[in-house]
Amino acid sequence: MxxxxxxxxxxxxxxxxxxxxxxxxxxxxxxxxxxxxxxxxxxxxxxxxxxxxxxxxxxxxxxGLPNESIVHHIAFTVTDIQAEIDRLKSFGVELMDETPRTILDGDLIAFFFGPDGERLEFFQPAGQ
Structure with a gap:
């Protein structure tokens, strides 16, 4: 199990x-x-x-590392996605999304990159 x-x-x-x-x-x-x-x-x-x-x-x-499979992205749940995007900007983090995108039934997402180009996501559930 x-x-x-x-x-x-x-x-x-x-x-x-x-x-x-x-x-x-x-x-x-x-x-x-x-x-x-x-x-x-x-x-x-x-x-x-x-x-x-x-x-x-x-x-x-x-x-270096062997060329193996790559993780597509890792998502982190947040309570205030715009505040988190603004905080990333203060660190100079490379953003894919300057503003949150709405998906599904009102969930908000925003993608950004980690130091090795790994794709990361902030996720704010609808209604928060």
Missing amino acids: IRKLEHIGVKVKDMDASVRFYTEVLGMKLRKRAKLQDGVELGFLSFPDSDNIEIELIGRGHD
Whole structure:
């Protein structure tokens, strides 16, 4: 029986830069960070009050990473999407959406990029 989504793995080029981005810009907390014997470095992050789902950063330093499958995007639920977009702008984050887009039954979304070009999304459910 599948119980929950455990984590989402994201390949990164610079672990320090990615940890800084996910902690300082998105407000996540670094839970664990370790280097494996084969040189791969892992960093596990989650939100401070919720460790139910983690993002696993996967880096290999300057060797680069094998060309494997890519995560399409990671979505984060927010309560005030425009305020979050404005906050990203203050950090100089590259935005795909300068203003939120409405989808489905009034949900709001906005896409932006992480430090390695990973596609990230803010999601505000309808009625909030």
